[in-house]
Amino acid sequence: MDKEREKKIAPKVPRPNYQMWIILVLVAVVLGISYINKSGELVEITESRFEDMVEARNVKKLVQIKSDNIWIIEITLKEDALQNAKYKQEIERSSPWGVKPNGPHYKMKVGSIDKFIEKYELLQKNVSRADQIDLKVEERQDYTSFLFNMGFLVLLVLGFWMLMRRMTGGGGPGGQIFNIGKSKAALFDAENKVRITFADVAGLEEAKEEVKEIVDFLKTPQKFTKLGGKIPKGALLVGPPGTGKTLLAKAVAGEAGVPFFSLSGSDFVEMFVGVGAARVRDLFKQAKEKAPCIVFIDEIDAIGRSRGRGQMPGANDERENTLNSLLVEMDGFATDSGVIILAATNRPDVLDSALLRPGRFDRQISIDKPDIGGREHIFKVHLKPIKLSKDVDVKKLAAQTPGFAGAEIANVCNEAALIAARRDKGEVDMQDFQDAIDRVIGGLEKKTKIISPEEKRIVAYHEAGHAVAGWFLEHADPLVKVSIVPRGVAALGYAQYLPKEQFLYQTEQLIDEMCMTFGGRAAEEIVFNKISTGALSDLERITKMAYSMVTVYGMNKEIGNISFYDSKQSDYSFNKPYSEATAEKIDKEVKKIIDNAFERTKSLLTDHREHLEIIAKELLEKEILFQSDLERLIGKRPFAHQTTYEKFTNGANTEVKEEKSNGVQETTPETASEVK
Numbered sequence: 001m002d003k004e005r006e007k008k009i010a011p012k013v014p015r016p017n018y019q020m021w022i023i024l025v026l027v028a029v030v031l032g033i034s035y036i037n038k039s040g041e042l043v044e045i046t047e048s049r050f051e052d053m054v055e056a057r058n059v060k061k062l063v064q065i066k067s068d069n070i071w072i073i074e075i076t077l078k079e080d081a082l083q084n085a086k087y088k089q090e091i092e093r094s095s096p097w098g099v100k101p102n103g104p105h106y107k108m109k110v111g112s113i114d115k116f117i118e119k120y121e122l123l124q125k126n127v128s129r130a131d132q133i134d135l136k137v138e139e140r141q142d143y144t145s146f147l148f149n150m151g152f153l154v155l156l157v158l159g160f161w162m163l164m165r166r167m168t169g170g171g172g173p174g175g176q177i178f179n180i181g182k183s184k185a186a187l188f189d190a191e192n193k194v195r196i197t198f199a200d201v202a203g204l205e206e207a208k209e210e211v212k213e214i215v216d217f218l219k220t221p222q223k224f225t226k227l228g229g230k231i232p233k234g235a236l237l238v239g240p241p242g243t244g245k246t247l248l249a250k251a252v253a254g255e256a257g258v259p260f261f262s263l264s265g266s267d268f269v270e271m272f273v274g275v276g277a278a279r280v281r282d283l284f285k286q287a288k289e290k291a292p293c294i295v296f297i298d299e300i301d302a303i304g305r306s307r308g309r310g311q312m313p314g315a316n317d318e319r320e321n322t323l324n325s326l327l328v329e330m331d332g333f334a335t336d337s338g339v340i341i342l343a344a345t346n347r348p349d350v351l352d353s354a355l356l357r358p359g360r361f362d363r364q365i366s367i368d369k370p371d372i373g374g375r376e377h378i379f380k381v382h383l384k385p386i387k388l389s390k391d392v393d394v395k396k397l398a399a400q401t402p403g404f405a406g407a408e409i410a411n412v413c414n415e416a417a418l419i420a421a422r423r424d425k426g427e428v429d430m431q432d433f434q435d436a437i438d439r440v441i442g443g444l445e446k447k448t449k450i451i452s453p454e455e456k457r458i459v460a461y462h463e464a465g466h467a468v469a470g471w472f473l474e475h476a477d478p479l480v481k482v483s484i485v486p487r488g489v490a491a492l493g494y495a496q497y498l499p500k501e502q503f504l505y506q507t508e509q510l511i512d513e514m515c516m517t518f519g520g521r522a523a524e525e526i527v528f529n530k531i532s533t534g535a536l537s538d539l540e541r542i543t544k545m546a547y548s549m550v551t552v553y554g555m556n557k558e559i560g561n562i563s564f565y566d567s568k569q570s571d572y573s574f575n576k577p578y579s580e581a582t583a584e585k586i587d588k589e590v591k592k593i594i595d596n597a598f599e600r601t602k603s604l605l606t607d608h609r610e611h612l613e614i615i616a617k618e619l620l621e622k623e624i625l626f627q628s629d630l631e632r633l634i635g636k637r638p639f640a641h642q643t644t645y646e647k648f649t650n651g652a653n654t655e656v657k658e659e660k661s662n663g664v665q666e667t668t669p670e671t672a673s674e675v676k
Helices: 002-011 018-039 047-055 084-096 111-127 142-167 206-218 245-256 274-291 318-331 374-383 394-399 406-422 430-444 451-473 507-517 517-529 533-551 580-607 609-622 626-635 642-651
Strands: 059-067 069-078 106-110 134-139 187-188 234-238 261-264 294-296 339-345 363-366 479-481 494-497 625-626 672-676
Touching: 047 059, 047 069, 047 106, 047 111, 106 111, 106 672, 206 234, 206 339, 206 363, 234 245, 234 430, 245 261, 245 294, 245 339, 261 274, 274 294, 274 318, 274 339, 339 479, 374 394, 374 406, 394 430, 406 430, 430 479, 430 494, 451 479, 451 494, 451 507, 451 517, 451 533, 451 580, 451 609, 451 626, 479 626, 507 517, 507 533, 507 580, 517 533, 517 580, 517 609, 533 580, 580 609, 609 625, 609 626, 625 626
Parallel strands: 059 134, 234 339, 234 363, 261 294, 294 339
Antiparallel strands: 059 069, 069 106, 187 261, 479 494, 479 625, 494 672
16 A cells, blocks of 8 residues: 555656757757858968968969859968968868868969969969979859758758647647647546545535435435436535535545546636637536546636626627536536536625526535534544644634634644744643634734833723623623734734624624724723724724614614615616615614714723723733633623533533524624734
């Protein structure tokens, strides 16, 4: 098993690129010929120099050559003249092969051959027979330029052939222009099998039950078809980012043991017209050949958006052509083809209705953020490779991370291990996990950030106001930790709460939540009689909550049981769905709710001014306070409600779930912290 694994892990040795070596050799040959011809040229001299050589009795032979209508005289020197240092150095500089005794050694261009012959005859008149210069006539063709041009042509043809070969897919990755319509899906089959199983997926029990049937369909389709049932063609995984949609699809492939095609919706998108549709057709062609198999399209909203949205009149939308091809291919499958399409998206509201109809995506599997039990299981999966201390309580970690998705829990576990390693610990303890949760929620702790004493005092009273207001409000979330150590980009204070695991919020709960959020601004006004910009995130949260109460949830008597929330969020809803008079009334009611909440918070903090001072002074001294510190300083909360952690550890009502109302989680408080 280990040998097989090593064999798979070992990197593949790239094949040598023979075409490139051939081109390099040809280039070297052409350049070499050019260099040799150029460096092997004869030394060119003038007529006066030639006359001096003749008078010195150094010339042995002349050759008269006609090349390209130009007359050239090649001059060969006598053997004794070659011993002359002057001649020898000139010839050696021009020839890489040294001095050739048989010549030729020099050359001279002449304008008129008749005049040269006359001069040659004059020079020969007074010369003895032994010193007579032999003159020959030759005709030559210059093949140097011909060979050079032919070599360049061969290189050009070979380069064009290689380019065409790469464009048609024969030259490896990187240049497959003519294969642009081929699918980019990664195939996982028997050779590179998906190793992930349902045991690696935690916190998604309901979703796993849904997809387990898909595995049964692929393994034993006769079990269902013999009763008249049809194998589903597709399943759409819907949920927020990081909840494990892709992981669940891989687990389906790992459990089924069938070929698994994986690609993203953006892989179909290309700048060329018709490429997306061609890739869809090629993908489904490959899938039919490998059936039974699974095709997984991640982020399908890249090509599955509703047709006609945002399109200019008369425009040709390539994305729509790709979607049309996908719809045709999905509807064209035979019911017993054994190919199942899985797709994932976190934006189901933008998908085309034709894509969601039964017969294409027969099932929509909702994958929500895990509850406290699901988070415990996810923590156990990610804690397996980590060396843990005995004080690590997985249930407590699950309770302290409400609203966390699987990816965020994995990040917390990794950050805790890194923090422990930075502190040179042998094990990861609970404090490391606390710091990791703080870092994921509030950002990096900046102890070196310089803050003036006056600013620090304002931040201390601001955070103390939140703590005291939340402590004495019945429906407020219980405080876990409050700190005035700067975090993140511009956060000067940080408070962490432990929200309840609930889906429905009543009016009183939202009002108490607003009052707790107002605690910082109210404390500043009571203590300093001034306000600061530190309440920006508080005011933003309060305003959104108040408008949601009035316009979304119908929690206002004046406006009534009316909701202006558009779940479809149409691109063409440019106008508000109510009149200007109603808008003015909404603004008045929102302001009334906010003003009442602020006055209530001020009254509460005024009554507990002593507690506010105690918490603020303790914060200035210690910078970080926990729930146990608040109990020690100002006593226990006057409300005997069990926290989510206490309920979970005591096993009370852990299986009871309330029905989730549409849209509640989108505007109600989800986060376990607030940062100033």
